[in-house]
Amino acid sequence: MADTGTSKSWERCMGNWLIVPKGTSLARRTRTRRAAQYVRMSRELQRYSIKNQLAAIASYEANTLTIVRTYADEGRSGLRIKGRPGLIELIDDVQSGQADFDHILVYDVSRWGRFQDVDESAYYEFLCKRSGVQVEYCAELFKNDRTFVSGIAKSLKRGMAAEWSRELSVKVHAGHCRVVSLGYRVGAPVGYGLRRLMVDESEHPKGFLEKGQFKALQSDRVRLQPGSGEEAAVVRIIFDQFVNDRKSYSDIRRQLNDAGIANHNGRPWTDGMIPTILANENYIGKTIYNRTSRRLGQKLVKNPDHAWVRGAAAIEPIVDPSIFARAQKLLAERRVEIPEDEMLVRLRLTLRRRGKLNSHIINTTLGLNHVSSYVKHFGSLRKAYALIGYKSPRDCDWIDTREHWASEQARHATELAEVLRNDLGLRPELAPDGIGVDVEGRRVVSFLVARRLARRGEDHAAQWKAYRRQISSGLLAVMRLDAANREIEDYALLPASLRSGRYVWLASGSLRRHRGALYRERGALFAAIKATLAKTNRADPTSSASPKKQSKPGRPKAKGFGGRRSRCGDTKSLR
Structure with a gap:
């Protein structure tokens, strides 16, 4: 009888175990103790790099949590959520219910963000908490357990992170002003006929910086130097035609382009470039700083003249100061304020x-x-x-939806970077423009959005148009939209050798001509990109390129644009 009673008791217990308690979510139980990690680094010289953050997060409750997803923002400022595709994707996944985790691991409060409004930082954490996902700060001394003490500690940390950004902004601005007052250059872009010379702390030249290059050491400085003699002659002619001949911006621009003279970017001149040169004090030997400012990620503002910082005798003058003064007077007269x-x-x-x-x-x-x-x-x-x-x-619908498609480009680039990092072992980084992926400083993929153009009649083939943004290297992953330009219809992958231009035009039968391929799903597109990059990586990187064909002696290669020979040295053609 004892055995029978024990058997019945065991059956009752087994029956109770098979009963799921009311209110229990099996889907939620399957993702318990799973975590995602979010890492951010705004600049390479920062103390806590991405690797350091990942190592600290990995040691945090390593025996109880399993990290299943990684969201990263490399080279992104924490002042605003705009421009941080990793955090945006994280919050979207949590709010949409697609998150397969219950915890988010962050190194500390400042990595979540240095928002100037501390309520904004708390708001994004609240969105996660409302969806049942807990945010944990691994390197902080307090436990984020919703107690009074943790709330006070988080508020103080958020305020300290915001104040640190404000103090750093003031210090950096003051340092830049001092450097400019000593005659050095601050900032990368320079005007036509000017070059940036990098010097060490003893004023010894170390070489010229090309477009997109920056000094490597903080102790180095940058001085401005005049360009070639032909460029200096062009600058003087622009001032002469404006001051003495009273030519308009359009007349000067037209003569420069007709003479085959490219601007400092290697492209034709526009009307807006002429007054920019006429107002540039670099041409009379001065450096200018703080004409405009963008403090703490806010909107760009123009500062009054008395707030400008000038460094005198910083460069050899290209234009006579009297001619420059007359040009400023004419510029002021041309500017008429109209209500x-x-x-x-x-x-x-x-x-x-x-x-x-x-x-x-x-x-x-x-x-x-x-x-x-x-x-x-x-x-x-x-x-x-x-x-x-x-x-x-x-039709202005494309302008209204521009921000939406920009976020889609950033999302695709972020997901592709994660795929390349996990599957190919590469170290991809999001491009500065937010629409591409770079590997070792080289653009490998750019995502473009091609809107479908309205066609008259059913006999015309469908046609798409995408803005290229002067991108000249890497694969082009074009997202072709549907007839209403509301959803992505398919993807076209085009090679890097596609003829350069501001726009990419695609038609139903043009893929073969462009040597491209069409994919219906994003996964198939990513697989094709992986295969192409894997094939490129397997090639011998040390193989030398085929020798270029030497030009015949006595016939120098023409430079310029539009198929015409450049006559940059022939300054008389402008008169």
């Missing part, structure tokens, strides 16, 4: 005469401000049009 009401009145009169409005009409009509002026005063051309009761026939 906003008057700007709208003139725009309305132009609409009545021309019957329509667009950027070309506004820029070519005498008495009207430039399009950029209307955008600055009213926010956009469409807002200015609305104030005068005009609706443009142009």
Whole structure:
């Protein structure tokens, strides 16, 4: 009987074990003790690198949590969430219910963000908490357990992180101002006819810096140097035509382009470049700093003249100071401030005469401000049009959805970087423009969005257009949109040897001509990119390129654009 009683008791216990308690979520139980890790580093010289953060997180509760996902923002500032695709993707996964983890591991409060509004940092943590995901700060002394003490500690840490950014911004700005006052250059871009010379702390030259290059040591400094003699002659001719001949910006720009003279970027000149050169004090031997500023990730603002920092005798003058002073006087006379009401009145009169409005009409009509002026005063051309009761026939839906597709490009680039890191063992980084992936400083893939153009009639083949952004290297992964330009229809992978240009045009039958391939799913696209990069990595990196064909003696290769021979040295052709 004892055996029978024991058997019945055992059966009752087994029956109870098979009963799932009311309110228990099996899906939630399957992801318990699973964690994702978020790491961020704003610059390479930072103390806590990505590897250090990963090592510290790995040792945090290593026996109780399993890390299943990694979200990373490399080279991203923590002042704002904009431009941090890793954190954006993390919060999107948590809110959408796609997260297969219950914990988020972060090195410390500052890695979550140095938001200037501490409530913003708390808000993003609250979004995760509301979705049942707990945020843990691994290197902090307090436990994020929702107690009064942890709340006070987090508020103090968030305030300290924000204050650290403010103090650092003030110190960096003061240091830049002092460096400029000593005659050195701060900032990378330079104007036409100027070059950046890197010198050590003893003023010994170390070499010229090309576009996109920066000094490697903090003790090094950068001085400005005049460019070639031909470039200096072009600068003097621009000032002479503007001051003595009273030529307009368009006339000067047209003569430069007709002479085959490229600007400092190797491209044709535009009207806006001429006044920029005429107002550049570098040409009279001065360095200028703090003309504009963008403090702590805020909007770019123009500073008043008395806030500018000048370094005298920093460069050998290219233009005579008297000619430069006369040019500044003419620039001031050409700039006439018109009230906003008057700007709208003139725009309305132009609409009545021309019957329509667009950027070309506004820029070519005498008495009207430039399009950029209307955008600055009213926010956009469409807002200015609305104030005068005009609706443009142009389809502006693409402009309204630009931010959405920019985030999609960043999301695709982030996911591809994670795939390349895990599957190929590469060390990919997100490109500075946020739409591509770099490996060892070289662009390997760029994501473009191609909108489908409206076609008249059913007989016309579908056509897509994507803005290329001067990208000239790496694969092009083009996201082709559907007929409504609302969803991604498919993906086209194009080779790096595609002919350069501002736009990429794709039609139904043009992939074979471009030597591209079409993929319906994102996974298939990533697999093709992996295969291409793996094949490239297997090739011998030390193999020398095929020797270039030598040009015939006595016939130098022509330079310039548009297929015309450059006549940069022939400055008489501009007169």
